[in-house]
Amino acid sequence: MTRATVIGAGVVGLCVATELVASGFDVTVYDPGHRPGPHACSWWAGGMLAPYCEGETAEEPVVRLGKEAADWWQAQGVPVTCNGTLVVTLQRDRKELDRFARRTEGHVALDADTLATFEPSLEGRFDRGLMFPEEAHVDPRAALNHLRDRLEANGVRFVAEKGRQEGLTFDCRGLAARDALQDLRGVKGEMVVLRSHDIQLSRPIRLLHPRYPLYVVPRPGGIFMLGATQLESDDKTRTVRSTLELLSAAYALHPAFGEAELLEIGVDARPAFPDNLPRVRKHGQTIYVNGLFRHGFLLSPAVARMAVKAAMGATDLEFMDENHS
Template sequence: MRATVLGAGVAGLCVATELVARGCEVTVFDPSPRPGPHGCSWWAGGMLAPFCEGETAEEPVVRLGQEAADWWERQGVNVERRGTVVVTLGRDRNELDRFARRVQGHERLDAAALAALEPDLSGRFDRALHVPGEAYLDPRAALEHLRDRLEHSGATFVAEPGPTTGVTFDCRGLAARDALRDLRGVKGEMAVLRSADIHLTRPVRLLHPRFPLYVVPRPGGLFMLGATQIESDDRRRSVRSVLELLSAAYALHPAFGEAELVEIGADARPAFPDNLPRLVRRGETIHVNGLFRHGFLLAPALARMAAEAACDGTRPELYHEDHD
């Protein structure tokens, strides 16, 4: 079977990987030669945290997201399985109870247990949650790895669009609004800090009614800060959002106040009105889109289902036929 994939972000690369694994001859159209800041996937946090996402996300996100860590490991990507720590400031302690009611698979920690798990948070919080079944990866390294692996497996990458062959998988994100009219942009902003004074071994979420924060450790003393979610496809970096991120990081640990500000980034994530992804089939084109804030978490499951629909003729979950 021949197949064409439009877009080489996390969705496109995962779809191409699933197709190659089924013996398909795959051509990927993408104008950029390598993964980079032009793509929404570049700015992701890389958390594989289906249970924590269940605080606000629908049930399919939690269930399908549990496939992600195993899938990425099977592709040879380094996945850190250390769980997620969730904390809150004293004045917002009710937020932790609310979060615990909505999230499965967690265990409660007192101050001593938290200090044993993350010594740099010792004395800062009197209680916390630990979600041991979660993981994280470096999204930029994962994109580079998938791209290299696909090239070595025989997939062809082409910069200029041309005639397509076989089934086409449209994974262009917001660029596909020319075909998917109800797709919208949700802006996310992030910052990367470097500090030799803070050592965290797993993602930490700081709950806050106005400025929720997650901090994801990366190699070389780097920490990715994220959590902004703005209904806009504007890709400009705003002063207010950066101030909120940095203020929340300082509240998590004052040593972040002396950290080096390495990078600030923003992009718009594609989402449908219900914030669930979809496979939309129109003739010989299958649109794989609407991953919202769950790109690295849900792309493996969506890619598997897209390949099953094309290769096996199934009608998987989240699959829609559009005959317009």
């Protein structure tokens, strides 16, 4: 049995380890954080499996490969909520909705009455919207813990300190890999977690705004994740301005969020390459898997499969970058 070491246990590292096990590798994962938690960028993700919505700004491979994500997560036993994504905008920003519709596919236009049947809590607040019925979402923290537990049950060893690495090494360290990947940069994102029992949502809601776009992702127990800012920085300082922007946008979506309980304010820096597309780079016995930008849960399954194929000698993979130095 071929041995492999995965360095990093965020969403990319856990997906790579999962694909390695499925391909018959003997896997060790180096995880100094011991368990998924706030130290990992993946902990602060929205968990949206929304390839069509991401197509507004993302390159074509993000949409095409992202369509595979929901099935992959379900195959691993992770609960996936397949209720689609609802996109709305305030009346003064109606042109934003028209622009979004032109730049995306896979959506259905809704009038006010139809919108209210999907999300009764938003009745009377928006006169139209876009429904992306084939999109889904997961609870990222539950998904990370599930993958970790499943890997351990399948014999994967998790170690907190690096030992002697045997066989192939898969470097999934995120921004920490800038010592080897010089063109990697940080993109800061801040998010807020609220609890409210005065509003119920069945799916992620995207509120379009020319300056402060917002997405709200419902989680069990009246929990809502609000995200996320996007700043060209690897600074992890939580700022008043970004928090106010998120909370103000949430209040504009529904005033009930004004009385919500503020549970968490989180921030981290997402690793990205200049074109915001991921890379699988092979240097000798080390394969670097990085640059997922804001598409961690959406693209990690596809990128993990490519990384394992690269380990087996494939060189014609979509995100393969073997000649980069």
